[in-house]
Amino acid sequence: MATIRVQSEDFDAAAEVDALIAGRRDVGAVVTFVGLCRDEGGRLAALELEHYPGMAEEEIGRVVAEAEARWPLMGAAVIHRSGRIAPGERIVFVATASAHRAAAFAAADFLMDYLKTRAPFWKKEHPADSGAGGWVAAKDDDDRAAERWAR
Amino acid sequence: MATIRVQSEDFDAAAEVDALIAGRRDVGAVVTFVGLCRDEGGRLAALELEHYPGMAEEEIGRVVAEAEARWPLMGAAVIHRSGRIAPGERIVFVATASAHRAAAFAAADFLMDYLKTRAPFWKKEHPADSGAGGWVAAKDDDDRAAERWAR
Amino acid sequence: MKAVYFAWVRERIGKPEEEIAPPASVATAGDLIAWLAGRGEEYAYAFEQPKTIRVAIDRTHVKHGAAIAGAREIAFFPPMTGG
């Protein structure tokens, strides 16, 4: 059973990892990823994260199911925040648990690449000066990163 | 400045991550790895971790320096426990911080592969039954994993 | 069927969702984008680069060639930038 949540509030990465491995003695490797809001050299006051309620959770679920089909995972968690997020704050959390490190690393890396290109979230920048905010453009890099996993 | 420690006591992964990114607004990605002691289907009572004091810390430092030369890291931490470790307990912790996820993932993966094959630690198994313990044999898989990073 | 819009598609059209009733000749997601683009200048602006627009039918990503028959909810949005 994977943990999948979209929420406006912050998350506790340590508590999520503890829940993932609680009572288990067969997990040998846990990889976590935390994505944070950068201030882009002081240019950024905040990010606004918009998402497609319902589909966001469902799509993350499909991405997690794909990861579970590809690697022998003993647990996985994805938490993605929505709403206004200030520089230094956490945006996204991914955790994977497996018997061995190669599967845990690959699955976490894959989850992030697929979330970036498939999960219906959009970032708008609120600049530190009074200028108008702008929607972040999708990166070709992210598409290429996701294509690494094509079968 | 990277955090590098060899210690018998457990570590607090969340506190280490907090220290890594404290006061920063330029970090966009933090990847952590935690290696745990498996009970191998009930066969194992504990692992005994022997290390080469002095060289262990120095060699981890060389591995971290190599990672910092390869990827634009904003921080790194490696903590490796020594002594007796029971199933379910943490053995090793690696964390990497960078502006972007690709560097953080690659550096953490690299650190683990290099630690496995270069850091002077040896695992001895204490079996759950009364049989004699045995030293864990090095895995060809680990050598191959480390060779992925050869330049 | 319900059309829903996100990010700058939503901002350009000026509403998050609406009921639409395209004619029977509108068979695919791509047809629907072209039909919506003809509904007014805010729609023309939102869909000025049709290839950029991503479509989901009933909360599942689809290509522009996907049939819309039977769809209850069709979403239009820019490429995703989460994570």
Added chain:
Amino acid sequence: MKAVYFAWVRERIGKPEEEIAPPASVATAGDLIAWLAGRGEEYAYAFEQPKTIRVAIDRTHVKHGAAIAGAREIAFFPPMTGG
């Protein structure tokens, strides 16, 4: 110079470290392994498969061909299994 042993090399030899004074003809780490192996059956057992043995001179990994001149501490151990 000081020789230090770890893991099953230490267990087979029966001590964690000792002072050694090899003759001048022992020039490399590999030579030193061969010389140590001739010191008694516990050493012969520890070094029965010389190629398996890893060597560090003054806390740095070296190959068997490395010169030992000037070394203060030479360590012998099996392949690492940490992490």
